[in-house]
Structure formats: structure tokens, C-alpha cells
Amino acid sequence: MTALVVVVTLPLLAALAVLVLPERARVKLALGSVALGVLAALMLARAVWQDGAVLLTLGGWAPPLGIALRADGLAAALTLMSALVMAAVALAARFEMRTRRVGARAAFGFWPLMLLLWGALNAVYVSRDLFNLYVGIELLSLAAVALVALSGTAQALAAALRYMIFALAGSLLYLAGVVLSYAAHGTLDIGLLGERIPAHSDALALGLMTAGLLAKTALFPFHVWLPTAHAAAPAPASALLSALVPKASFLILIRLWFEAMPDLASPPAILMLAMLGAVAVIWGGILALVQKRLKLIVAYSTVAQLGYLFMVFPLAGGAGSAQPWSAGAWTGAMFHALSHGLAKAAMFLAAGICIAAVGSDRLGDLRGLARQLPMTSFAFALAAITLMGLPPSGGFTAKYLLMTSSFAAGQWPWALLLAGGGLLAAAYLYRPMAALFAREARVTARPIPRVWQAVPLALAALSILLGVLSATPFDLLQIARPEPAAEGL
Amino acid sequence: MSAALPVLILLSSLIPAGVTFFLAQDSHRFRNMLNLGGATLKLGLIIWMLRAVADGASYEATLSLAPGLVMLLRVDALALLFISLSATLWFLTTIYAIAYFGTKAELSRFFGFFSLCVAATTGLALSGSLISFFIFFELLTLSTWPLVAHKQDKPSLAAARVYLAYALPGSAALLWAIIWLESATGPVLFTDPPDLSTLEPGALRAIFVLFIIGVGVKAAIVPLHGWLPTAMAAPAPVSALLHAVAVVKAGAFGVVRIIYDVFGAANVVALGVGLPLAALASVTIIWGSVRALQQDEIKKRLAFSTVSQVSYIVLGAALASPLAMIGGLVHLIHQGLMKITLFFCAGIYDERAGIKTIAGLNGMGARMPWTSACFSIGAIGMIGLPPLAGFVSKFYLGLGALEAGAPWVLGVLVASTLLNAAYFLPLLYRLWFLPAAEDTTGDDRAPALIGPAVVTALATFGVGMLAASAISPLGWATLIVTREYGP
């Protein structure tokens, strides 16, 4: 329980503290709190592993009067993944977000925003209250928008504002749904909503909340803000934005559809969500294929990869009894969220190193960089393996679980999409790899410290390890798994 | 011990691979020792295991991933046949590669992926479940890509891209087949053939076709063979690896596993998919030979010859009769020995005399006697002249075809033999009987390059001469067929 309190409050306190410190101490404090945060996330995961879901009622008041925080297996896994990504980003930012490299404003602004974003993420992971989730996701959006604007160029500001418009519209839609739901049921607690007496306005409320969250998750057709925003931010910020931020709004969707109102999941609604996901996989992949800049390729790849997550709606459970493991769609989607988080962060950090070395991320300028930056290029390749869903990575485990479920549920077209999406990923990731590994004698690359180079490699290796040692995270995700995830929506 | 040994065998190439990546480019001595040490250790372990298995020991190691994903390493006679081949040839190829590359650049990367490739092949051979077979199959794809692209010039990169463009859709088909099958039967272990009765015959046929597409890309079955001749842009040790030790062999091995351990020979016959596959293999055998005839580059000619020869293994498996099976399995070994000899020699001609085309071979028999002798033995073996290795394979395939009631296969074998002769004999004629051009240079006084070729050439002789003994490949293949598949 202490660990739960720490993961929520530590980042927020640290965010306040770094505001008043000079640069050197600021970085030290941020790194220290990230290390502490990883430890707390580990302890939280251990507690959940040993004793099941950890529940905390604030001030001892049970819902509907009080507010409950609860860490189930999924929340613990996401918290741990986020802490690891944060640690990597902080280590990379120690080199990258320096005054002489990015200017005083960005060097100062990055640290409190990063910590704020982290606190908001953790709050969303463990919140059980719709309004609390609203505050969390709003805070998350604000921190994310500010990170996009950090460089201060007109381009970045425009990207940030476009993102902000989508984020604010999304928040309002979500809030409208929350208000409607409260008007009908007089409670905001997800657990209590699961036991509610259905009302007529429920469908509208769920629809509004879903639409708002889709805009924040950047699911097709709400994805238009994502690539420019993610490409405009400094690389460590892009890593956070792509790897973690969409997962928070996706998690709220899961909470709504699987825990609060599973009874409203009618086949057409589910099909629509999944179709949007399918279009995202294909459209995002095609757009990634034609980009000429590394960061844009990686950003469009996020659009595509987020589409896979929505396969969870038609597949979770399905004909769950056909095979002992085919209730794995839910777990498969969560595995995808975890491995995508690790791999995508690794990719953006690697892109950041490339930019620091040659001052550009045009594919033509990156040719032959593998010779100067072997570790970085290798990290990029490992992360690509995860995104393509090739064994033995975490992405493969996710794909395997989703594919078996789609066959078990008799919905093999989704499996076709998963297989095709993997090939599309191979196609669009091949281009940057071919550029990196081309034979060309470059002399202009600036030297990059080895520690910095090792950071994305470590993250990418983790995303592979997630597949090699998938038994433990699989079991962790089962802890306090919502019932409809096993029985089907 | 029974769980540790398969893992140790896997680690004997995995650990050198991992360490090699981090070595400095110029630490040649340590890198060579590491790789040779790993190869030697692996050979030793396999010899130990061969003796133990003959005494009735069994080895198994399991690692459970997420439910349904069972990583199972298990030693059976078929696995032993394949790893004995790959370990022996890895050892020889390592010696050859060290001599071939000398002190060129990027060798740490090369040997790292080289060992990783062999580790993947070992894992694939030892796999006891379909899903672990798939995982190692993919690892093999990924670790061969950098080897094909090693030179990093335009043709190599193009070849590497073509390779991936074939291999990745192939593995998607394979994964699709595995998941379709397992969603009906549960995880498939090779020891315990799955119960296929829950699936419609139509679905089973579709699954079989997907399986064959999946492994067929690696086995270079026509029309999925396009990548193999292009991959000739890679350096000679890589070609040797692709053609004899790892990739193509993995595909052929996969066909054998799928027919005998997943579907079962009886089901393959009952579903009526064996004969179409045999027919496809026959087309591949003829087509590969015809294309080989048209090539002027030595390595291209050898590559098309591989396309043709590997399908003997597929043919043997597809006929689904015990004798044809013996012929196919024994060819797995024989083709490996002969083809690696030829590629070693082709590399020596290129490296020591700059000869790439067939016309350049004129009169080289006198200048490079050792190389030319080895090359000749490999070529004659391929044609199938008794008592060399190729004859034994073809003899059993022919008997098996009669047994399976498919006498037309004999026609294929005869035609292919004639074609083999037509594309190899002119080479031998040029080597030994035509005068050398005035300006030719080169010699073959490079023991580390010649040594491996001599060993494999002698083995080509040996396995044919000693075919009747129990420890020959033929003896093993007979043992496998009688022990595991019954008469």
C-alpha cells in the first residue's frame, strides 16, 4: 500500500521540487526520484503478485463517498513499464536536454513536465473514479502538449496547438459522458457502476466518453495530430508521448468497456471499434511507408500499432472455452501495450541519438550511421523486431495470443490483419534499417557517449526479454482481471 | 543431465555469438579461438550424446512461456541426424571462414551472426514442439539477413532485401498454419501427433499448403526459390552456410517434420496432398537443373543446382513411403557434404585466382590440383555416380518411388541425373582437359582453405563407400525410419 502511495505522489512532489533547483541539482533530483519510482513500481508489482490487487481508499472513506485507488495486475504492469521507460528517458535526457544543446528554456522545462506526466500516468493507472480519471488524463494532456511545444519553433507550437485542440475536445466529450453517467446513477466509481441498474442515457454516456478517449488515443480517424506532434517534440519527450501517453486513455477505455459497462458492448459497437483499429493498422502502415524522416516513420508506426490494441474488443474471451489459453486476447492486447511501450521508447531514443550525431533525421542523412553508432543501430533493429511481432519478442507473444484467440473465436479475419500488419511493419521499418546499415563512409557524425547509446539498447532488450520470459508477466496480468475479459464482452 | 545437455549444445553456439558482438574488430586471435572453441565443444557434446542415445538415453528441456507457447528442446534420432551435420559443417566452415576473411573489417559482426545462425539451426533441429520450431525458424531468418548483406554493396543489399521479401511472408504463412492447427488441437508436440479429426479435410489441406509455403521458401521449392540465386552476392562462407548447413536445410528439415511428425505419413496420403507435393518437388528438380545449365557464373550454377538437389529431400518426404523417406533423409546429409565441398572450392577459385565464371576454369586442374580434385569429387557425387554419396540417395529414392506406386518418379530421377551430368561434366572437362589461358595466375597453397574442402570431399567418398555400416548416414536414416515411423 505504501508503494501505491509512493508511485502516485512521488512524481508530483519531485515535479514541484525541480522547479526551484538549479540545473545540476535538478537533474540529480529527477534521476534520483526516477530510481526511487522504479523501486516503488517493483514493490507494487511484488505486492500485487503476492497478495492480489492492492486497494487504497483515500481517508478511509469507501466509494461512493470516498475515492478508491486500486492496483490490479494490469495497473501494476503498466506502472512498472512506465517507470522503466521513465528511467531510460531520464538517462537519455541527461545528455540530450542540456542548455547548450536545446537552450535554457527546454532544458529547464523538460524535467518538471516529464515528472508531471509520469505522476498523471500513474494516477490514471490506479484510479477507479471517473472524475479522478478525468483530472488525471487532463493533467497528462497538458503536460504532453507542453512537451511538444518545448522547442518553441513555430512548427512545434502549431503541432502542439493542434494536439491541444484534439485533447481538449476529447476531454470535453469525456467529461460530458461522465456528467451524464453521474446524473443517471449518482456514482462515479467504476466498481459501483458495474453493479448499476441500466439507464437509458448509458449508451450516450459511454459513447461520449469513448469518443473523447479515442481522440486522445489517436485512433484512426483521430490520429491526424499525432505524427506532427510526436515528430516535433525533442526525442526523449517523443518517447514518452508515443510509448506511454496513448496507453493511459486506452486503459480508461478498457476500464469502461470491461468493468464499468460491459453490458453495453453490443456486437455492432465492438465491431466498429475493431474496424477503426484495423483501418489504423493499415493506414498508419501505408503512411509510415512513404515518410522520409525517421521520427515521422516511427510516429506513424505508433498510429498503426495502436490499432492492434483495439482487437481486444471483438476477441477478448470469444469462445473462451475452446482452448485453455484462448481467453488470451485480453492479455495479448495488454502484452502489446507493454512491449510497444518499451520498443517505441527505444526507437525514439535511438532516433534522438541519430539526430544528435548528424543533426538531422532525414533517411538520406542517416546512411551508413551503423558504423559510428553500432549500439544504437542494433537497438533500433531489436525494437523493430518487437514491432514486427517476430519471435522471441514481447510483440510476438502479443500477436500469438491475439491470433490464437481470433481462431478460437472463429474470427480469423482479425488474424489476417495481425499477420498483414506485421509484414507492413517489416516493410516500413526496413527503410530506416537499410539506410543505417548502408555502406557509406561518413566522417561528420559527432561522438556520442557510450552510456547514452546503451540506454535505448537496454529498453529494446527488455522488449525482447518480455517475450522470452513471458510466463511471469502473463500471470501478473491475470491478477484481478475483469471477468468479461475471460467470458467475452 | 538429461535436461542440461540440449541446452548446453544450444549455448555452445549462442554464447560465442553473444560475446563476439562485443569484441573489438581487431581482436582476431580471441575471436577465432572463441568460435573454434564453441564449434569444437559442440562437436564433442554431440558425439557424447550420440553414444548416450545409442544406449537408450533421452534428453528433454522445457521452458514455459505464456500458455500455449511451449519451448521444448528434445533429442530424437532425426534431430541428431541434423545437428550432427550442422555441427560438423559449422566447425569446418568456421576454419574456412577464418582463412577466407583473414583480417578484413566488420568480422565481429560477421562471426556473431554466423554463430547466431548456427544456434538457430541447432535450436530448430532440437525443437520438440511446433512453436519452438517456429521461433528458431524466425531467429534463423533474422540472423542470416546481416550475413547476406555482409558486403554492404548494392548487390548484397538488394539480395538481402529479396531474401527478407521472400522469408517474411513465408513465416507469416507458417505462423498462420501453426495457429490455425493449434487452435483446434492444442499445442503440437512432435512426440505426440495431434488429433486431426477435429478439423475438416478441406481445412487440413489448406493448413498443409500453408505449412509447405512457410517452409518451402527456405527449402527453395519452385516458385518460392527466387531469393536463393540472388543471395549468391554474399561471401563464399555464407553461401556454404546457406546452402549446406542452415537455411535451405532448415526448410527441408521442416518439410520432413511436418509430414512425419505433425500430419503423419498416413494422413498425408489420405488427404491426397503427398503426390501433388511430390510433383511440385519433381518440377523443382527439373527446373533447377535446367536453369543451372544456363548459368555462366560458377556460384549461380551451384545455386540452381541446390534448388534442384534440395527437392530430392522434399520428394523423399512427400512420397511418404519408408524407403523414399530413407532416401530423402540420407540426402539431407549427402547433399550437405557435396554442396559445401563445391562452395568451398568455388570460393577458393574466386579468392586465390579471381575466377568467377565457368570459362575461367580452363586448365585450372594443373594449377590448383587440390581444389580441382575436391571440386570434381563433389560434382561427380552430385551426378550420382556410384559409389559416391549422391548415388546412394538416388537409389533409395527410386526404390521408394516404386514402393509408393509412383514409377514416374524414376523418369524424373533419370532426367535429373542427365541434366546434372550436362551442367557439371563440362566444368570438369574445362578443369582437366582444356589448356589454361595465358594470363591465368593463382595457386591453392592455402591449407586452411583447402583443408575443410578435402575433409568434406573425403566424407563424400566415405559415406558412399561405407553406406552399409550402421554408423553411416544411411544407417542412421534407416534407424530413424524403422524406429520412429515403423514399417
Add this chain to the structure above:
Amino acid sequence: MNLTVFALTGAALVGLGVYGLLALPHLLRRVIAFNLTGSGLFLFFGAAGARVGVLDAIPQALIITGIVVALSASALAVGLVVALARSSGKVVLPDEDPSP
């Protein structure tokens, strides 16, 4: 009776705000539209809290929180708009610029 008036007013504000958010290219107007939508929602929320006649404290607490959140969002948005206007001289997004 009273409550219906509140709820309808809230709905009208939301409608106006959504229109502005979607249709107006000028960024400052969009920020105001966002605030309008938020205010409408809070009004509706307050009305919903009082629906049974008894005063429900939770909506009031939440509305105050919501106003604070909306305020900080507006502050950030206005800050970004000002920065954009300074660096590019325009108060619209580049691809929505009516004057090319």
C-alpha cells in the same frame, strides 16, 4: 422547473462551444469556445446533482475541481497561442490558414 432551465442553458452553451471549437479557425476564439463548452457542462452537472431535491455535495466539489483544470488548460492554450503569434505572426494553424 428551475432545474430544467439550468440543464437547457447548459446544453445550449455546450452546443455553442462545440460549434466554435469545430468551425472557428482563430485560435483564441477556439480557446473561448472550449471554456464555453466546459461551463455548459458544469452547469448541467450542477443541475444533475440537485435532481432529487436534496443538495448533493459531490457535483459541487467536482465542478470546482473541473473549473481549476479548465483554467489551467486555458492558460496553457493561451500561452501557446501567444507564442505562436509571436513566432509566426499568425493566430491560426498553418493548414487552416484562410489567407495563403
